[in-house]
Amino acid sequence: MLRVGLIGFGTVGSGVYERITNSKDKLKQLLGKEVEIAAILVKDRQKQRTADVDAFVTTSWEQFCNKANFDIIFEAIGGIEPALSYTAEWLERGVPVVTANKKLVAEKGQILEGLADQHSTYYGYEAAVAGGIPIINALKGTLATTAISRVSGILNGTTNYMLTEMIEHHRGFADVLLEAQELGYAESDPTDDLEGFDAWYKIRILSRLCFGSWPLANEFPRKGVSAIKDWHVEVGERIGFKIKLIAEAWHDGTQVRGSVKPAFLTQTEQLASVRGVTNGISIEGESINQLLFIGPGAGKEATANSMVEDFLFNERTKHSERGWGVGSEVQNEQLTHSFVFLTPAERETALQWVKENQIAVMDTYSHHEGEGWIIERTDSTPFETYPIYGDVSTRRRVEAIHSAQFGSF
Incomplete structure (x- = not known):
């Protein structure tokens, strides 16, 4: 028997419960043992979402911890605390933890991965990035x-x-x-x-x-x-x-x-x-x-599916590590132009700015609220500016009412 502990029973947590419950036979076939959700830790026991759940449900951390010798913990509560303390506790016990908590992973992932390595277990976070897209384990x-x-x-x-x-x-x-x-x-x-x-x-x-x-x-x-x-x-x-x-x-x-x-x-x-x-x-x-x-990128079913698949992936590839290698260096060559947006009040200042800084203006577009200028990429501008990715020559040309004036720069 493989005993599961589930922390949190909101949208994602309930999705994990349903995903495991609805695929018990397949999980047994893949893992060679039955999977049981032994306990669920919730913040508010008064909420009715756990009424029909076939598992022990508690708001007590102590009761949750003592309910079973868990084989895997799914963390689905979000935020830094108490998720950090809960996760660290189980990793220090050598119990793997799978999460969808992107903030926790980004801010504290280095600490938690270190604990997992130290105690010969794993910290899975496939569902923390792009919901249903299996990008993390593709990289791993x-x-x-x-x-x-x-x-x-x-x-x-x-x-x-x-x-x-x-x-x-x-x-x-x-x-x-x-x-x-x-x-x-x-x-x-x-x-x-x-x-x-x-x-x-x-x-x-x-x-x-x-x-x-x-x-x-x-x-x-x-x-x-x-x-x-x-x-x-x-x-x-x-x-x-x-x-x-x-x-x-x-x-x-x-x-x-x-x-x-x-x-x-x-x-x-x-x-x-x-x-x-x-x-x-x-x-x-x-x-x-x-x-x-x-x-x-999100959703109950997609995120829950990623968490369960993350668990299966890590069970099959325990203690494996990505062999990092960096490809040829990139100087952000994709960014050759920027789109500058000007209000009517900013136009004269912008004309002076491009002249003084020898900024090439490739095209201009008029709007009743202002103008958009396509310029050669520069590190910074004093105006509202967006980078442009891709080949700007593919643009559809619309009226450019200021082109003649740029010849006077």
């Missing part, structure tokens, strides 16, 4: 010896849904945010999504898997989507550019760099086709060129 398993130079992706389904609606249906930011909350894609407090924290946690986890070390938080700058104006999206859409929240990490020859930021993708970029709440991850390296993973 199928791509275990593959040198990787860059990982990038659309890692937040909420913001991708919002931006897709704004692009395809010309809707306003506030309108689609309200709908995302009504549909359950965004929380009542959507800060983690809108300010890029969710994608930031995930890209730091992917960076560790791709390049072998946990990045410090201050090494990966973060910018969310809250500053995006409706007319920025509209101008981009008119010329065939799609705005996305892009998380990426790459090796520049000396160190790993990374970021989370909104960016415009041209028609040549594969991630431009990732719509709605779907996530997409691109892995690049000399021997693989580019691999693209697309699938559900």
